Amino acid sequence: xxxxxxxxxxxxxxxxxxELGVIPDKSATQLHADAAIxxxxxxxxxxxxxxxxxxAGSPTQIAEYLGIQPTYIDGTSVGGCSFMLxxxxxxxxxxxxRCNVALITHGxxxxxxxxxxxxxxxxxxxxxxxxxxxGTWGAPSRFTVPFVRHMHEYGxxxxxxxxxxVAQRQWATKNPRAMMRDPIEIQDVLDSRxxxxxxxxxxxxxxxxxxxxxxxxxxxxxxxxxxxxxxxxGMGESVEMTMISQxxxxxxxxxxxxSGREAFxxxxxxxxxxxxxxxxxxxxxxxxxxxxxxxxRKKGEAAPWFAEMKSAPGGELPVNTxxxxxxxxxxxMYGMFAIQESVxxxxxxxxxxxxxxxxxxAHGVGGMxxxxxxxxxxxxxxx
Amino acid sequence: MIRLVVPxxxxxxxxxxxxxxxxxxxxxxxxxxxxxxxxxxxxxxYPRPFCPTCLSRNIESFEASGKGTLHTYIIAHRGAPGxxxxxxxxxxxxxxxxxxxxxxxxxxxxxTPENLPVDLPLEVTWEDLEREARDxxxxxxxxxxxxPARGGS
Ligand SMILES: [Zn+2]
Numbered sequence: 421x422x423x424x425x426x427x428x429x430x431x432x433x434x435x436x437x438x439e440l441g442v443i444p445d446k447s448a449t450q451l452h453a454d455a456a457i458x459x460x461x462x463x464x465x466x467x468x469x470x471x472x473x474x475x476a477g478s479p480t481q482i483a484e485y486l487g488i489q490p491t492y493i494d495g496t497s498v499g500g501c502s503f504m505l506x507x508x509x510x511x512x513x514x515x516x517x518r519c520n521v522a523l524i525t526h527g528x529x530x531x532x533x534x535x536x537x538x539x540x541x542x543x544x545x546x547x548x549x550x551x552x553x554x555g556t557w558g559a560p561s562r563f564t565v566p567f568v569r570h571m572h573e574y575g576x577x578x579x580x581x582x583x584x585x586v587a588q589r590q591w592a593t594k595n596p597r598a599m600m601r602d603p604i605e606i607q608d609v610l611d612s613r614x615x616x617x618x619x620x621x622x623x624x625x626x627x628x629x630x631x632x633x634x635x636x637x638x639x640x641x642x643x644x645x646x647x648x649x650x651x652x653x654g655m656g657e658s659v660e661m662t663m664i665s666q667x668x669x670x671x672x673x674x675x676x677x678x679s680g681r682e683a684f685x686x687x688x689x690x691x692x693x694x695x696x697x698x699x700x701x702x703x704x705x706x707x708x709x710x711x712x713x714x715x716x717r718k719k720g721e722a723a724p725w726f727a728e729m730k731s732a733p734g735g736e737l738p739v740n741t742x743x744x745x746x747x748x749x750x751x752x753m754y755g756m757f758a759i760q761e762s763v764x765x766x767x768x769x770x771x772x773x774x775x776x777x778x779x780x781x782a783h784g785v786g787g788m789x790x791x792x793x794x795x796x797x798x799x800x801x802x803x
Numbered sequence: 804m805i806r807l808v809v810p811x812x813x814x815x816x817x818x819x820x821x822x823x824x825x826x827x828x829x830x831x832x833x834x835x836x837x838x839x840x841x842x843x844x845x846x847x848x849y850p851r852p853f854c855p856t857c858l859s860r861n862i863e864s865f866e867a868s869g870k871g872t873l874h875t876y877i878i879a880h881r882g883a884p885g886x887x888x889x890x891x892x893x894x895x896x897x898x899x900x901x902x903x904x905x906x907x908x909x910x911x912x913x914x915t916p917e918n919l920p921v922d923l924p925l926e927v928t929w930e931d932l933e934r935e936a937r938d939x940x941x942x943x944x945x946x947x948x949x950x951p952a953r954g955g956s
Contacts, residue, residue: 544815544816548813548815549815549816549817549818549821549825549849550849550905550906551906552813552815553812553814553815553932554812554906554908555812555882555883555885555886555892555908556883557879557882557883557884557886560881561877561879561881561883561894562894564877565877565894565896567877568876568877569875569921571921572875572921614878614880615880615881616877616878616880616894617877617880618877663849664896664906665905665906670874670896
């Protein structure tokens with residue numbers, strides 16, 4: 421039996437902040453608002469139409485700031501994939517009549533730190549007790565830890581890792597909004613500063629300011645809005661742990677596997693039906709892990725596939741066509757930007773538009789392999 | 804003049820569930836817990852007063868051998884606050900002989916990929932941390948680190 425949420429909702433408004441990159445004159449909350457207002461304009465709705473607010477952090481603050489009186493709120497905050505989960509949760513709320521017009525927002529002053537809270541949690545959480553004392557200093561020193569095991573078990577090489585950054589830069593050269601647009605070769609990546617061996621600077625995401633927002637409605641109303649609707653076919657979410665040292669298998673994310681499996685089950689499609697993929701790439705190994713864990717490539721076969729430039733412009737399956745977190749933008753919780761690019765590709769309005777995109781998959785990671793969310797989206801109302 | 808002192812390593816703050824682990828560390832004893840309910844009495848880490856597999860409260864702590872292998876790692880070329888003078892240094896996941904894995908640093912070895920093959924045999928070694936408590940007394944804790952095993956496995 422099909423899921424009642426399959427094709428039950430649609431994204432009818434989508435926008436990023438007017439600017440991306442370095443935005444010292446806007447607070448984090450204003451970045452939410454800038455994206456939200458532009459998404460409402462894109463959908464032809466206003467704050468009095470919106471009755472659901474979903475954001476990673478404080479939906480209370482966003483509702484107040486934007487003058488919205490919601491009947492449905494969701495503050496799910498599991499890192500950068502939270503927005504994939506918000507789309508999934510909004511789909512359920514719309515299908516069951518809890519709300520009519522859902523607003524999902526993201527804004528982060530990741531670079532300029534204007535109006536942001538404290539950066540470090542500290543305290544006596546498990547990770548504070550069992551990891552911080554070993555000189556970890558955030559994502560670059562922890563997210564990267566599994567990869568050497570992948571190299572050991574599958575013969576994955578430093579050059580293959582670097583090729584992910586090269587392929588994505590090829591997409592970014594076509595995108596005027598991308599922060600990094602100069603073409604690079606494998607050797608440039610390997611020659612960039614070593615951050616945490618085997619990771620170099622160009623294999624680590626950018627740190628930027630920016631935001632994005634989405635408007636969702638029930639699928640049966642989707643055609644009443646000005647833009648081409650993007651329907652939600654499948655969704656999945658999961659978590660695994662809060663310490664990288666406790667990952668069960670350092671060559672595979674349980675959260676990725678679970679989330680991806682659920683999304684494909686609901687969408688009722690084959691992997692070969694997917695035309696376009698967005699994978700949250702905080703670091704260059706994430707597309708490798710995700711292509712394997714989501715079932716697009718067998719274990720050990722994704723890295724050679726990237727090295728053959730199969731994901732690059734002109735390749736067999738386009739991945740991260742905005743340039744990704746490595747070259748486009750990365751505010752801290754990048755998942756929203758992955759969804760935005762899927763929507764643009766499905767609407768036919770992307771900077772580096774791929775031909776004939778009917779189904780796009782957007783996969784997000786939260787924390788450091790701690791959480792995952794997967795969306796399968798389509799522009800075909802009869803899918 | 805106010806001097807901001809960044810202690811080299813963040814001092815772990817135990818919770819009631821982890822106090823016994825950190826108390827044992829003070830005496831340079833690395834402890835694990837095991838489930839007396841699950842078949843084979845599997846060991847687990849980090850400390851919890853129940854088995855994470857079957858949720859049984861019928862568990863016990865025991866001293867680990869301190870032997871393990873290098874499961875995966877990075878070589879940090881940028882240091883955390885307080886660690887800037889120590890780069891490059893190794894942040895590793897150690898697979899203990901008893902099965903569980905934990906994060907640690909690999910010390911007493913030049914940190915290069917050539918010196919650190921995956922699955923390298925390791926043994927525990929200790930660093931004592933001290934800090935002044937609010938009441939003026941000195942707090943101490945031991946932190947388990949690992950080094951390449953010196954034979955006699
Ligand atoms: Zn048990």
